[in-house]
Amino acid sequence: MKKVLKPLLKPLLKPIVNFIHQVLHFFGLSALANMGELARWVKLEYSSPAPRMVKESVLRRWGGRSIWIESGTHLGFTSMFLSEFAESVHTIEPQEELFKKSIQNFEKFRNINSYLGTSEKVLPRILQGISEASAGKLDVSFWLDGHFSQNDTYQGSTDTSIIHELKEIEKYIGRFHLISLLVDDIRLFRSDVPMPEVYPNLNILVDWATKHGLYWTIELDIFIATNRKLVP
Numbered sequence: 001m002k003k004v005l006k007p008l009l010k011p012l013l014k015p016i017v018n019f020i021h022q023v024l025h026f027f028g029l030s031a032l033a034n035m036g037e038l039a040r041w042v043k044l045e046y047s048s049p050a051p052r053m054v055k056e057s058v059l060r061r062w063g064g065r066s067i068w069i070e071s072g073t074h075l076g077f078t079s080m081f082l083s084e085f086a087e088s089v090h091t092i093e094p095q096e097e098l099f100k101k102s103i104q105n106f107e108k109f110r111n112i113n114s115y116l117g118t119s120e121k122v123l124p125r126i127l128q129g130i131s132e133a134s135a136g137k138l139d140v141s142f143w144l145d146g147h148f149s150q151n152d153t154y155q156g157s158t159d160t161s162i163i164h165e166l167k168e169i170e171k172y173i174g175r176f177h178l179i180s181l182l183v184d185d186i187r188l189f190r191s192d193v194p195m196p197e198v199y200p201n202l203n204i205l206v207d208w209a210t211k212h213g214l215y216w217t218i219e220l221d222i223f224i225a226t227n228r229k230l231v232p
């Protein structure tokens, strides 16, 4: 019975957890949701992916306080978290229903700018906009998390837009005096799991960081490349 039910229930788990999270968040009970997630993570022997609050600590420690650009808004939980300490957050979501839901969640958040579309289409516009808006050098942090993640998420011709994103960011790299680039779900970027054709090899990220003189590391399934001198 368990064997039959498990594969049937698995795809429903994430939407259910997200829904519970939203309800608890709405009633100001986020701490309760976090505790539940932490307990589940401990039970899974700290395997990836880590709970949201743990991942958020990586973003806060390695990222800046000025401009954040996120690809893949989903329901906007991370955008809202970033908006607490960033001057502005730009977030991109191609799936229309998710985009609409995130807009509702952002109602009270004045420093979040949402864009409907793929990062291939929208990121060039954002990068051009922020660079035109400032004559000086910029402090920009990226949370690159725009990829197909089952259920109602967007699936384009490739599951991940990371290669496009890196190419686009590269065009502006001379404009950034500080940069942090964080890529989620790095466990998917290995060549020995059955998805090498959709996710590029991890070496692509390492080479990109090295080419631009950035220090790189991996923490909690997140690839981090930065020129910040802080050692968290």
Ligand SMILES: C[S@@+](CC[C@H](N)C(=O)[O-])C[C@H]1O[C@@H](n2cnc3c(N)ncnc32)[C@H](O)[C@@H]1O
Binding pocket: 070, 071, 072, 073, 074, 075, 076, 077, 078, 079, 092, 093, 094, 095, 098, 117, 118, 119, 120, 145, 146, 147, 148, 149, 152, 153, 154, 155, 156, 159, 160, 161
């Ligand atoms: C894992 S979720 C993002 C979670 C969110 N960043 C967070 O931290 O809460 C991935 C999202 O990327 C979106 N997505 C898929 N392809 C994309 C693309 N080409 N450009 C931007 N976003 C994309 C999906 O629709 C989905 O909502």
